[in-house]
Amino acid sequence: xxxxxxxxxxxxxxxxxxxxxxxxxxxxxxxxxxxxxxxxxxxxxxxxxxxxxxxxxxxxxxxxxxxxxxxxxxxxxxxxxxxxxxxxxxxxxxxxxxxxxxxxxxxxxxxxxxxxxxxxxxxxxxxxxxxxxxxxxxxxxxxxxxxxxxxxxxxxxxxxxxxxxxxxxxxxxxxxxxxxxxxxxxxxxxxxxxxxxxxxxxxxxxxxxxxxxxxxxxxxxxxxxxxxxxxxxxxxxxxxxxxxxxxxxxxxxxxxxxxxxxxxxxxxxxxxxxxxxxxxxxxxxxxxxxxxxxxxxxx
Amino acid sequence: xxxxxxxxxxxxxxxxxxxxxxxxxxxxxxxxxxxxxxxxxxxxxxxxxxxxxxxxxxxxxxxxxxxxxxxxxxxxxxxxxxxxxxxxxxxxxxxxxxxxxxxxxxxxxxxxxxxxxxxxxxxxxxxxxxxxxxxxxxxxxxxxxxxxxxxxxxxxxxxxxxxxxxxxxxxxxxxxxxxxxxxxxxxxxxxxxxxxxxxxxxxxxxxxxxxxxxxxxxxxxxxxxxxxxxxxxxxxxxxxxxxxxxxxx
Numbered sequence: 001x002x003x004x005x006x007x008x009x010x011x012x013x014x015x016x017x018x019x020x021x022x023x024x025x026x027x028x029x030x031x032x033x034x035x036x037x038x039x040x041x042x043x044x045x046x047x048x049x050x051x052x053x054x055x056x057x058x059x060x061x062x063x064x065x066x067x068x069x070x071x072x073x074x075x076x077x078x079x080x081x082x083x084x085x086x087x088x089x090x091x092x093x094x095x096x097x098x099x100x101x102x103x104x105x106x107x108x109x110x111x112x113x114x115x116x117x118x119x120x121x122x123x124x125x126x127x128x129x130x131x132x133x134x135x136x137x138x139x140x141x142x143x144x145x146x147x148x149x150x151x152x153x154x155x156x157x158x159x160x161x162x163x164x165x166x167x168x169x170x171x172x173x174x175x176x177x178x179x180x181x182x183x184x185x186x187x188x189x190x191x192x193x194x195x196x197x198x199x200x201x202x203x204x205x206x207x208x209x210x211x212x213x214x215x216x217x218x219x220x221x222x223x224x225x226x227x228x229x230x231x232x233x234x235x236x237x238x239x240x241x242x243x244x245x246x247x248x249x250x251x252x253x254x255x256x257x258x259x260x261x262x263x264x265x266x267x268x269x270x271x272x273x274x275x276x277x278x279x280x281x282x283x284x285x286x287x288x289x290x291x292x293x294x295x296x297x298x299x
Numbered sequence: 300x301x302x303x304x305x306x307x308x309x310x311x312x313x314x315x316x317x318x319x320x321x322x323x324x325x326x327x328x329x330x331x332x333x334x335x336x337x338x339x340x341x342x343x344x345x346x347x348x349x350x351x352x353x354x355x356x357x358x359x360x361x362x363x364x365x366x367x368x369x370x371x372x373x374x375x376x377x378x379x380x381x382x383x384x385x386x387x388x389x390x391x392x393x394x395x396x397x398x399x400x401x402x403x404x405x406x407x408x409x410x411x412x413x414x415x416x417x418x419x420x421x422x423x424x425x426x427x428x429x430x431x432x433x434x435x436x437x438x439x440x441x442x443x444x445x446x447x448x449x450x451x452x453x454x455x456x457x458x459x460x461x462x463x464x465x466x467x468x469x470x471x472x473x474x475x476x477x478x479x480x481x482x483x484x485x486x487x488x489x490x491x492x493x494x495x496x497x498x499x500x501x502x503x504x505x506x507x508x509x510x511x512x513x514x515x516x517x518x519x520x521x522x523x524x525x526x527x528x529x530x531x532x533x534x535x536x537x538x539x540x541x542x543x544x545x546x547x548x
Contacts, residue, residue, distance in 0.1 A: 055376070132518070135525040137483035140497060140517050147510045235381045242490060249384060267392030274380040274388060281379040 056268075056275060075268050082255040082269070089248035090276050092165065096247070097234040100169045104176025104233070105226070111177060112184025118206070126181070133178030138171075138236050145171030146243045165247075168240035176233050183225045187218035224292045231284050235277060248273050317509040318516070326503060333499030334520060340416060340495055341482045341524075347421035348481065349474075352428025356436055356466075357458050359429065370429065377426035383487045385423055390415040390491040416488040424481040431477060435470030436462055468539055475532040479525050496520060 114126035133141065145167050152161045191214050199209040241250040252269045259265055307321035320326040358370045377385065390412055399406040410418070439462050447457035486497040497517065504513045 132522070135479070135483075136518055136521055137486040137497070139486040139489060140514070140521065143497070143501070144514050147504075148514075231379075235379075236383075238381045238383050239487060239490075249381075249387070263395050266395075267388065270384055270388040270392050274384050277381050277384070278376070278379045282375065285379055 056271060075265060078259060078262075078265060079268055079272060082251075083272075085251045085255060086248050086269075086272065087276070089246060089251035090273075092245070092247040093234070093237040093277075094280070096165060096169050096172065096237050096240065096245075097230070100172035100176055100237075101230050101233055103169070103173035104229075105180055107173065107177040108180025109184055111181035112188070113210070115181060115185040116188045130178045130181045130185075133174045134182060136175070138175050139239055139242070141174050142168060142171040142239060142243060145174070164243055165240070165245045168243055168245050172233060172236065172240070176229060179229050180226065183222050183229070184218070186225075187221040188214055190221060191217055220295055224288050224295065227284055227288045227291070231281050231288070234281060234284075238273070238277075248276065316512060317507055318512050319503065319507045319509060320516075326507070329499055329503065330496070330516070333494060333496040336413075336493070337482075337485055337495040337497075338524070340413070340420070340485045340488065340493065343417045344420040344424055344481055344485065345478060347417065348424035348428050351421060351425030352432045353463065355425065355429030356432035357455070359433055360436065360454075360458075373422075374426045374429055377423050378430075382420070382423045382484055383490055386416060386419045386487060386491050389419040412488075412491045412493050416485070416491060416493045420481065420484060420488070423484065424477060427477045427480075428474070431470045431473045432463075432466060434473070435466030435468075438469045439465045468536075468541065471532065471536045471539070475529060478528055478532070482524055482528065483521065 111126050111130060114122050115130060117123050117126070146164065149162060149167045149170065152159045154160075195213055195217070196209060199213040204213065238247060238249040241247055241253070244250075249270075252273050256262075256265050256269055304322035307318050311317045311319075311322075320330045355370050355373070358366050361367055394408055394410065394415060397408050397410050399408050436458075443465065444457055444462055447461040452461065485495055488495055489498045489501070492498065500513045500517055504510045
């Protein structure tokens with residue numbers, strides 16, 4: 001089934017004889033010029049790095065001062081030994097965040113479009129769903145999912161155990177879905193009404209208006225908040241360690257427990273986890289701010 | 300009262316829906332204590348984080364480069380690291396190094412888990428508040444501040460009496476979002492065993508095996524709290540509105 005009628009001049013060669021309707025240059029008709037993204041610099045100034053390193057050194061140093069002599073091993077050596085394990089855990093954090101973001105974005109797009117539907121019932125139901133998941137704490141949703149999803153599923157006679165991290169991912173994708181839904185709704189409603197009227201006067205169908213006129217303009221507005229929500233999601237992923245998912249915090253905790261009776265390790269180990277997240281999230285945050293400025297309407 | 304508790308006991312015996320706190324005084328007290336401590340934790344963090352936000356936004360305008368750097372570093376750090384790990388870092392990492400007081404036989408640190416939760420969550424929400432107030436301050440025209448300066452206001456006076464009251468009106472919508480977010484983040488104090496509502500509920504569902512019922516209760520609780528905050532803030536926003544200033548026109 002064809003979703004759209006081809007529109008001459010946009011996705012098929014222009015067919016008009018009138019010079020005024022001749023297709024414009026292709027690069028101008030694209031909704032977003034991705035080439036613009038190539039110009040981005042993370043704007044990480046030298047002092048940002050210096051600051052992070054100083055803080056880290058300070059925390060290790062303070063811990064070092066408390067080290068009891070009989071262990072012989074410095075905090076940093078211990079941390080170095082456990083680093084591969086914690087990094088592996090951090091990989092799990094990233095995996096969960098990417099999968100949850102993908103699910104959340106797709107579901108959130110649908111929910112968001114349902115929120116601007118012309119059917120009153122659809123609008124009302126999607127509004128309630130959005131508000132429910134938006135206003136519930138992430139940790140509660142996570143508990144809800146891990147405790148109520150079945151332990152295993154049966155597909156064709158064989159049963160598969162659902163691993164904890166998948167349950168956690170589903171738990172994370174729900175609040176993301178609700179927030180992306182709000183982002184989509186806000187973006188669609190921020191498009192001047194004249195755009196709808198202009199499209200209508202050119203005899204576009206509702207679906208064509210949405211996909212060809214409104215959403216391409218929304219995309220630009222949705223990108224910064226979408227990235228912001230990804231950052232928030234990634235920062236929330238360590239919470240799933242409470243559910244027994246083996247990620248960075250869980251491994252850090254296990255490492256501390258394994259190095260029995262060395263309380264001076266706790267600070268640096270958690271600080272190391274924070275540093276990992278900082279290194280990953282900070283550029284995303286800067287890019288979001290940069291995009292927001294770039295896309296801002298000049299007043 | 301007894302009618303309600305009998306009804307809920309009947310509900311449990313006939314359908315299996317176990318809202319245990321409706322008919323058992325002990326559980327009821329436990330849940331209400333949890334709810335109160337969530338509200339107290341939220342309120343304490345709210346006040347502290349707004350103070351941090353106000354002072355931080357003022358410092359960001361400071362003529363001293365070092366001060367601006369420190370504030371910027373603070374914001375970057377707390378905004379870009381997981382709040383739960385912040386809690387764990389503060390409580391488990393820094394907790395042991397705080398002075399302990401003698402409680403007659405055993406040593407108790409001066410700052411307990413609740414104290415650390417307040418400190419950590421306030422710093423977390425405060426980092427966002429600095430940025431929120433900062434954008435509000437930026438929205439106030441320079442000429443307003445210059446007018447205040449020409450009337451002999453000091454920098455702090457013009458901030459407190461002129462710039463901030465105007466900036467507050469601009470930043471209120473973003474502030475509401477952050478407050479709601481803060482209330483939801485207090486659940487993460489679960490990880491350092493603060494007896495807030497989620498922690499108490501988790502104890503209750505492991506004692507009574509009524510996960511779903513407690514979940515419904517939690518959802519209802521947070522919905523109500525968030526809803527009340529949003530209503531109250533909307534009302535405040537309307538009462539603060541200056542005709543001709545801001546979006547209300």
